[in-house]
Amino acid sequence: MSAARITSIASIALAALAAAAAGAWLGMRTSAPREQLAPTIGGYVLDEPRALPDFALVDGEGRPFGANDFLGRWSFLYFGYTYCPDVCPLALVQLAELKKILAETEPGVATAYYLVSVDPARDTPERLRDYVTYFDPGFRGLTGPLAEIDKLAKAASVVYVIPEAEEGESYLVGHSSTITLIDPEGRIHAIFTSPFEAETLAADFSTILDRRR
Amino acid sequence: MNRLLLLCAATLSLTAAASQPLSVSNAWARATPPGATTAAAYLDIENAGAADSLVGVRSDAARAVEVHGTRHEHGMMRMERLEELPVPSGEVTRLEPGGRHLMFIDIARPFAPGETVTVTLQFANAGEIEVELPVRDARTLAR
Numbered sequence: 001m002s003a004a005r006i007t008s009i010a011s012i013a014l015a016a017l018a019a020a021a022a023g024a025w026l027g028m029r030t031s032a033p034r035e036q037l038a039p040t041i042g043g044y045v046l047d048e049p050r051a052l053p054d055f056a057l058v059d060g061e062g063r064p065f066g067a068n069d070f071l072g073r074w075s076f077l078y079f080g081y082t083y084c085p086d087v088c089p090l091a092l093v094q095l096a097e098l099k100k101i102l103a104e105t106e107p108g109v110a111t112a113y114y115l116v117s118v119d120p121a122r123d124t125p126e127r128l129r130d131y132v133t134y135f136d137p138g139f140r141g142l143t144g145p146l147a148e149i150d151k152l153a154k155a156a157s158v159v160y161v162i163p164e165a166e167e168g169e170s171y172l173v174g175h176s177s178t179i180t181l182i183d184p185e186g187r188i189h190a191i192f193t194s195p196f197e198a199e200t201l202a203a204d205f206s207t208i209l210d211r212r213r
Numbered sequence: 214m215n216r217l218l219l220l221c222a223a224t225l226s227l228t229a230a231a232s233q234p235l236s237v238s239n240a241w242a243r244a245t246p247p248g249a250t251t252a253a254a255y256l257d258i259e260n261a262g263a264a265d266s267l268v269g270v271r272s273d274a275a276r277a278v279e280v281h282g283t284r285h286e287h288g289m290m291r292m293e294r295l296e297e298l299p300v301p302s303g304e305v306t307r308l309e310p311g312g313r314h315l316m317f318i319d320i321a322r323p324f325a326p327g328e329t330v331t332v333t334l335q336f337a338n339a340g341e342i343e344v345e346l347p348v349r350d351a352r353t354l355a356r
Contacts, residue, residue: 082246085253086314087283087290089243093352127248134246135352159289170251170318174291194290195311 041204049187055151057144060129073110075182081119082131092135097198117143118160156180234262242346252317267298269335275317326350
């Protein structure tokens with residue numbers, strides 16, 4: 001393992017993700033009594049929404065951003081980084097499309113969209129802002145010290161590996177490619193797994209909303 | 214990028230002999246967000262001849278161009294450099310979003326929609342093939 005660093009929660013998160021990928025969806029399909037509680041989505045809905053620990057990040061304007069800033073709207077989070085040329089743009093394009101769809105299908109529902117950096121050494125707030133607003137002017141980037149990012153990543157079962165690299169050397173960060181849905185109470189409500197399709201995400205989100213209506 | 218190249222954006226120029234068993238299609242590069250230093254490009258390589266492999270890529274548009282694979286490992290998507298990309302006989306080898314792709318490292322300037330980027334693909338047997346990659350704004354491809 002050439003990785004200098006892997007989030008300490010790796011084993012927990014790996015187990016969670018492996019379980020999710022391998023069995024959760026199937027489990028929901030085949031377990032009839034649970035179906036009402038856990039709709040079939042491209043990912044999984046947590047049985048009990050998971051409260052977020054407090055954390056101290058900054059947004060693209062350098063303004064402090066903590067767990068309370070998620071309150072009052074549904075938030076979609078993608079963990080990635082601005083030097084990522086393929087999977088991150090793919091996810092953000094779908095999120096931008098999702099935002100457009102939801103404006104039509106769920107017009108009264110407030111939503112927000114975030115890219116959480118897993119490469120804070122290179123992703124400055126300004127850089128993140130320029131990157132995310134390219135995909136949608138309303139998108140926001142979040143970054144900060146690794147220890148703070150880890151708190152949010154751990155709660156979202158996101159893992160990432162930043163390889164050792166010399167100053168100025170290019171490197172790639174391995175990371176989970178999931179979309180985390182945070183409810184208006186600021187709790188992790190669902191985790192969507194890739195590949196992402198905006199239409200599917202929108203339908204899944206409406207299914208989740210229907211449970212609460 | 215000169216006008217002539219722009220006019221030829223949709224076509225591919227093969228510098229190898231006419232008997233070239235490899236043909237490249239669906240080639241394009243993703244327009245880069247502001248500040249990006251990396252870029253991705255995609256293409257299909259159809260091999261009507263004997264098995265070959267892509268062993269190198271170069272371009273004036275970046276300090277280095279690598280072939281990257283996407284590996285799902287421990288719940289993570291990890292990009293890894295492929296030293297060699299097999300191009301099996303009789304098959305179309307696809308480089309596409311979310312999968313294998315060409316990665317441009319330290320691009321000289323942003324990849325802007327409407328422009329083209331030239332890459333030279335080096336194959337073990339077929340030699341070099343020059344490909345023009347039209348730059349597309351992939352934000353508009355979602356729908």
